[in-house]
Amino acid sequence: MSGRSVPHAHPATAEYEFANPSRLGEQRFGEGLLPEDILTPTLYHGYYVRPRATQAGEGSRAGASELRLSEGKFQAFLDVSHFTPDEVTVRTVDNLLEVSARHPQRLDRHGFVSREFCRTYVLPADVDPWRVRAALSHDGILNLEAPRGGRHLDTEVNEVYISLLPAPPDPEEEEEAASVEP
């Protein structure tokens, strides 16, 4: 009997490659816009959208979350350029890799702003959470890396015994018994 009926690549995990793009844009948030930042409307799935000059184009890691799952390595890139290095924390909770960041109110070119976010990646089952390494590049891209394949993936199968409960007493029989007794 095979071990799992739901694969490790459940939609909530990073391994679910079927419908998930490896790169997610628009990870910067709370950005002020100037009228000249809004570009000519284009069509996206039949809707008008106005691209912003602040958005980075395809292929760039700016403003994006990017996942790379290869044979030997789990790798994620995340834009945290709004935050200074000491405002970003990375931790693992079981097989969850959490990146959280917050910055207090500060002045940017549009005004005062404070931000906070928490992003959670679900590590693939064969990644050891203790071996996750994080590096922050000069342009604010966080690089999260962990080797894969270090853990054994033998499925543990435990057949659960089904105990049979006694049938409930028949109410009619109970009534008869009650009427006979006195």
Add this chain to the structure above:
Amino acid sequence: MAKVILRHLVETPVRYEEQFEARGLEDCRLDHALYALPGPTTVDLGKAGAAPAPPVDSAAEMPPQRGESRFQILLDVVQFLPEDIIIQTFEGWLLIKAQHGTRMDEHGFISRSFTRQYKLPDGIETKDLSAILCHDGILVVEVKDPAGTQ
């Protein structure tokens, strides 16, 4: 009306056909104010349609000049739902808070929040402001009734 050739919805939105009649088609194509969404310059649509009016008039009420004097904020809130966004005014400051709880996306789970503060011009109160959230995630907060028109 028969002369208007609809080539593409983006180029010629149907609802503004009347304005295309009044103005040259090629003019309208690059005029963002004619599209369904407010474009780079927020020009009053009624005024844009009346462009072929006598040039003396249109020079007197040049829309871009009026636009500059208006208080207007553009904010990219594409990650947030309308109900996630709170707009408040407090003692001459405009506060825009947006927060969404943990939700699932293609890479896992994400929660975000931010607060932005802007100094309002003197004499501007809550009732003078209007806010529009466009479907492509641009929040526009602006003074409802531009002082320039009076």
